[in-house]
Amino acid sequence: MAKKDGGEVGPVLMGFVAGFAAEFVMRKALTFAWTRATGEEPPTDLESPDVSLGRALGWAVVAGVGVEVARVLAVRAARQGLIRTAPEVLES
Template sequence: MADKGELGWRLTAGAAAFAGGFVAKKVITMAWKKSTGKEPPTNPESPDVALAEAIGWAVMMGVGMEVARLLATRAVAHQWAKGTGAPPSHFKVEG
């Protein structure tokens, strides 16, 4: 079973990733509307959505969400290290 520090890290990182994903979806949707002038596809799998539009939306969402998750987790890891004096236990420093 994970110790309290590990559990605290998992909960904190999970909450940050969730919040980052929520904000990222809003920002990506807004950027899509601004760049294309229309709403993003609600169901990109539908044959009624043009293939180029479906792929564009999938790429934009996939990359955007992963970048948001990465940035949120890194920010939380930095704050975790400042607060505890050590990085989360599963982070390895390579060099």
């Protein structure tokens, strides 16, 4: 069976959804872990002078790296899963 027009939409859409979900879940997990470790909520306004530079940089690094790693892994896993199932889907 020949590919339909826009055959790249599936992997892109799947990657977007997986990345968005991973980012949401990871941010919640990091917020929980930060609160448990420090006893305080993570800073929401990193530019505020009321937030110490150490706390602002610490949260920025933890959140940035954690969320991006989760997003990359989720997108790769989703696309890999789609590639593995694509021949089965195309045959039906």
